[in-house]
Amino acid sequence: MKIYEVSPTKDVRRLTILTSALFIGAVIMLGVTFAFKNIPYRWAFQLIGLGMLTIGIFYLTRYLKRSYVYSLIKTDNGVDLTVTEISGRHTITVCRISTANIEEIYTACPADSQQMKEAMAKAKANKRKQYNYTVDMFGDKCIFLLCTECDEPLAIRLSYDEGLMNALEVKE
Numbered sequence: 329m330k331i332y333e334v335s336p337t338k339d340v341r342r343l344t345i346l347t348s349a350l351f352i353g354a355v356i357m358l359g360v361t362f363a364f365k366n367i368p369y370r371w372a373f374q375l376i377g378l379g380m381l382t383i384g385i386f387y388l389t390r391y392l393k394r395s396y397v398y399s400l401i402k403t404d405n406g407v408d409l410t411v412t413e414i415s416g417r418h419t420i421t422v423c424r425i426s427t428a429n430i431e432e433i434y435t436a437c438p439a440d441s442q443q444m445k446e447a448m449a450k451a452k453a454n455k456r457k458q459y460n461y462t463v464d465m466f467g468d469k470c471i472f473l474l475c476t477e478c479d480e481p482l483a484i485r486l487s488y489d490e491g492l493m494n495a496l497e498v499k500e
Contacts, residue, residue, distance in 0.1 A: 329401065329402045330399055330400070330401055330402075331400040331401065331402050331407060331495065332399070332400040332491060332492060332495045333397060333398070333399040333400070334397070334398050334399075334489045334491060334492055335395060335396070335397045335398075336395075336396065336398070336462075336463050336464070336486075336487035336488075336489055337463075338391070338395065338463040338464045338487075339464055339466065339467075340391075340392060342465075342466050343387060343391050343392060343464075343465055343466065344392065346387065347384050347387045347388055347392065350380045350381070350383055350384035350387070351380075351381070351384045353377070353380045354377045354378070354380040354381035354384060355377075356377075357373050357374070357376050357377030357380065358373075358374060358377040358378075358381075360373055361373045361374045361377070387465070391463070391464070391465050393415060393416065394413060394414070394415045394463075395413075395414045395415075395463055396411055396412065396413055396414070396422075396461050396462075396463055396486075396487070397411070397412040397414065398410070398411055398461075398486060398487075398489070398492055399411075399412065400427070400492075400495050400496075405426065406426055406427065406428050407426070407427045407428075408424055408425065408426055408427065409423070409424070409425050409426075409427055409430075409473075409496070410423065410424045411423035411424075411461045411484075411486070413461075422459075422461065423459065423461065423484065425473075425475055425477045425482070425484070426477065427496060429475045429476055429477050430473055430474070430475045430496065431474045431475055431476065432447075432450070432473070432474040433471065433472070433473055433474075433493075433496055433497065434446075434447040434471070434472040434473075434474075435469060435470075435471060435472075435488065435493060436469065436470050436471075436472045437468060437469050437470075444472070447472045447474070447483075448483075450474060451474060451483035454474075454481045455481065456474065456481040456482055456483040457480065457481070457482050457483070458482075458483040458484075458485070459482065459483070459484045459485065460485045461484065461485065461486050461487075462485055462486065462487045463487050464487060467487055467488065468488070469488035470485050470486060470487060470488055471485070471486040471487070471488055471489075471492065471493060471496070472484075472485050472486075473485075473486070473496075
């Protein structure tokens with residue numbers, strides 16, 4: 329039985345502009361090297377163009393074409409947090425943890441570097457595996473969970489949602 333479910337909205341405007349600029353820059357860099365065969369350091373232009381193309385493809389597949397659904401599901405053993413990834417027509421559950429195993433919850437702002445540094449320091453101190461399930465690269469806030477599932481320390485980053493935050497703080 330689902331207690332709470334949310335699909336965070338993403339602000340794709342800035343990321344679309346950035347990705348488009350990377351693709352246009354890559355085409356210009358590679359076009360220059362194919363049009364002018366005798367320019368010095370031709371390989372550098374090709375390398376920069378290929379790097380811009382690679383980063384653009386990464387942003388396109390990671391942030392623009394992928395979304396997540398966060399669900400709190402009541403089970404026989406308590407409440408589980410489930411993260412489902414939606415990519416085109418493919419849907420897969422990428423994370424399922426028990427809320428009883430959540431040790432600490434941080435509401436971190438990327439601009440608030442002190443709180444984020446504290447959370448990251450704790451994650452690195454325990455050598456936690458880190459997972460990022462945010463939908464927006466330029467998000468204002470995120471939820472940062474420190475937990476241990478199946479004797480494995482984890483650090484999970486989710487997009488901020490007030491209802492999800494309230495539901496996670498009131499663990500059953």
